[in-house]
Amino acid sequence: MLTGIWNSVAGYVIIEIKGKGLERFLNRAVHSGIEIWCVRRTGTATVTAHVSVAGFYALRGLMHGQAVRIRILEKHGLIMRLSKLRFRKVLLYGWVVVLALLIAASRRIWFIEIEGCDTVQEAEVLALLDEMEVRVGAHRTGVPTSQLGNALMASDARIAWAGAKLYGVTLRVSLQEAEPIPEKLDEDGLQTPASVYAAKDGVITSITVYDGKAQVHVGDAVLAGEELITGILRSDEEHTLLTRARGEVLATVLYRMEATVGPTLVKPVDTGETHESTRVGLLGWELASVGFTQEEALKNAREEKLAAYAFSNCFLPITAEHVRLYAQTDEACVATEAELKEAALLAAEEAVLRSMPEDARILSKESETVLLENGAVRATVCITAEENIGEIKEIEEPYGEQD
Numbered sequence: 001m002l003t004g005i006w007n008s009v010a011g012y013v014i015i016e017i018k019g020k021g022l023e024r025f026l027n028r029a030v031h032s033g034i035e036i037w038c039v040r041r042t043g044t045a046t047v048t049a050h051v052s053v054a055g056f057y058a059l060r061g062l063m064h065g066q067a068v069r070i071r072i073l074e075k076h077g078l079i080m081r082l083s084k085l086r087f088r089k090v091l092l093y094g095w096v097v098v099l100a101l102l103i104a105a106s107r108r109i110w111f112i113e114i115e116g117c118d119t120v121q122e123a124e125v126l127a128l129l130d131e132m133e134v135r136v137g138a139h140r141t142g143v144p145t146s147q148l149g150n151a152l153m154a155s156d157a158r159i160a161w162a163g164a165k166l167y168g169v170t171l172r173v174s175l176q177e178a179e180p181i182p183e184k185l186d187e188d189g190l191q192t193p194a195s196v197y198a199a200k201d202g203v204i205t206s207i208t209v210y211d212g213k214a215q216v217h218v219g220d221a222v223l224a225g226e227e228l229i230t231g232i233l234r235s236d237e238e239h240t241l242l243t244r245a246r247g248e249v250l251a252t253v254l255y256r257m258e259a260t261v262g263p264t265l266v267k268p269v270d271t272g273e274t275h276e277s278t279r280v281g282l283l284g285w286e287l288a289s290v291g292f293t294q295e296e297a298l299k300n301a302r303e304e305k306l307a308a309y310a311f312s313n314c315f316l317p318i319t320a321e322h323v324r325l326y327a328q329t330d331e332a333c334v335a336t337e338a339e340l341k342e343a344a345l346l347a348a349e350e351a352v353l354r355s356m357p358e359d360a361r362i363l364s365k366e367s368e369t370v371l372l373e374n375g376a377v378r379a380t381v382c383i384t385a386e387e388n389i390g391e392i393k394e395i396e397e398p399y400g401e402q403d
Contacts, residue, residue, distance in 0.1 A: 011053050011077025014038075018046045019068030034058050048073065109138050109171050116175035120158050125173065128155050140166060148173070192394050193242035196229035198222045199391040202251030212245025222251065222389075231395055242395060249390040252363065255355060255383045259347035263375030265335040270302065273327040281319045301325040337377065341369045344379035352383050360387035 017025065022045065029036055036059075038050040051059065059070060112129065114122045129135065132151055134143050149162040152173070161176040195212065204220045212229040216222055231245035308321040335343075345367055364384045369377050 011075070012050055013053065013056050013072050013076070014048060014050055014074040015056065015059075016042075016046060016048050016071045016073050017068055018043075018071070019066070020045060021067060022047055025062070025066050025068050028062055029055075029059055032058065032062065034062075053077075106169060107140055109134075109140060109143065109166075109169060110136060111170040112136060113170060113172045114175070115172065116177065119177055120156060120175065124156070125152070125175070128152060129173070131155075134171070140169075143171065145171075192244060193231045194244045194392050194394045195227055195231045196245050196247055196249065196390045197393050198224055198226045198228055198249070198251075198389050200224050200251075200253050200389050202253040202389050204228075204249065204251050205386055206248075206250040208248045210246040210248075211243050212247065214247070216249075228390055244392075246392070247390060248388050250386055251389045252384055252386050253360075253389065255352045255385065256380065257348045257351040257355070258378060258380050259344050259351060260372070260376055260378045261344040261347060262335065262340040262372075262377050264332045265339060265343055266330050267333050267335070268302070268328040269331045269333065271327045271329050275301075275325045275327075276306070276322065277325070278320065278322050281321075301327050337371060340377035341379065344369060344377045345381065348379045348381040349383075352381050356383070356385055357387055360385040 019025075026036070026039065026047075026049075034051065034055040036049050036051045036055060039047055040049070041047050056070075056072075063070065112126065112135075114125050117125065126135075129148075129152075132148070134148065143164075143166070145164040145166060148164040152162040152175070153159050158177055159175055162173065164171060164173045166172075201223050202221075204216055204218050204222060206218060207214055207216065207228070209229055212231050213233060215227050215230050222228065228249045229245040229247045231243050233241040233243055302325070304324045304326065306322045306324055308319070348367070349365075362383055362385050365381065366383075367379060367381045369379045371377055
């Protein structure tokens with residue numbers, strides 16, 4: 001493979017050898033170490049072959065005393081093509097200039113990509129880079145990628161981490177924005193001393209203190225109302241140093257709800273009223289319908305598709321379907337045990353989810369059902385979730401004179 005690549009660059013020729021004793025001449029060439037390939041017989045006394053440029057001149061030295069003639073049919077290779085340009089100096093100089101410009105352009109930055117922007121806008125990052133003289137057209141060696149990340153973090157407090165890397169003529173800057181710290185002021189805009197207490201029972205999994213002093217540790221089990229982060233930094237008989245404690249305290253919280261369903265369920269039942277119609281649609285949108293004069297009367301209905309047609313040969317994908325609507329009404333009906341279990345589990349789970357905050361992360365879920373004597377089913381759902389249980393409450397008890 002490497003030999004083929006080299007011959008494509010250095011050049012090779014396709015030759016025609018004509019005469020008597022062709023086999024003897026070719027064997028002599030091979031034993032002489034001449035590289036020759038793609039030998040094909042084209043006549044009773046004619047063959048064609050591929051040979052390198054150096055091999056071609058060596059073959060001419062073997063022709064003495066042999067009744068053969070060699071003629072060049074084609075010339076191939078990069079060197080051969082460039083040799084043709086020796087009489088076209090302007091074109092050759094043009095290629096040299098283009099090559100030089102490409103080499104010079106490859107030493108500069110022509111594209112800047114910004115990743116990880118959310119609060120910080122790309123235009124702001126580009127402006128910061130411009131102040132550091134890092135812009136499109138800047139020389140690659142003049143861009144200190146190892147120091148660029150630290151410079152961006154120092155320029156904007158919203159950037160928690162930044163890194164830069166060069167990929168050819170592209171500079172890629174990756175950002176990670178800092179999470180916003182909750183406001184220190186309360187609803188009245190006052191710095192009222194406060195502590196953080198547990199709003200629910202749970203087991204601490206993570207605690208981050210912004211202001212104040214932590215009173216619990218990861219792994220501690222806490223009860224609702226227990227102090228988690230205190231706003232009392234120092235207190236003695238004469239002086240007290242208070243602050244408004246702030247922080248995030250994550251804990252695993254257990255939720256348990258029960259729901260009883262049955263022995264009957266309200267289910268949709270056909271009334272016996274039916275109606276048929278044909279609908280025409282395009283790309284999922286209904287264009288027209290025929291026969292839906294009583295559509296409002298059959299608003300709560302079960303649909304049965306009788307026939308469907310797709311005109312795939314048309315320029316636009318038009319579909320048509322013939323349907324029958326069965327009017328339905330809700331009635332209390334006797335349900336099977338499986339239907340009752342499904343409805344009870346759904347009701348219990350919905351009750352649990354209503355009592356959980358939206359940002360809670362569900363870790364596990366367990367459920368069980370019990371068939372009661374009256375035929376009803378009672379379902380119990382237990383969900384373990386991780387959430388922030390911190391609740392800020394003002395410090396009301398006086399602690400002497402504050403510093």
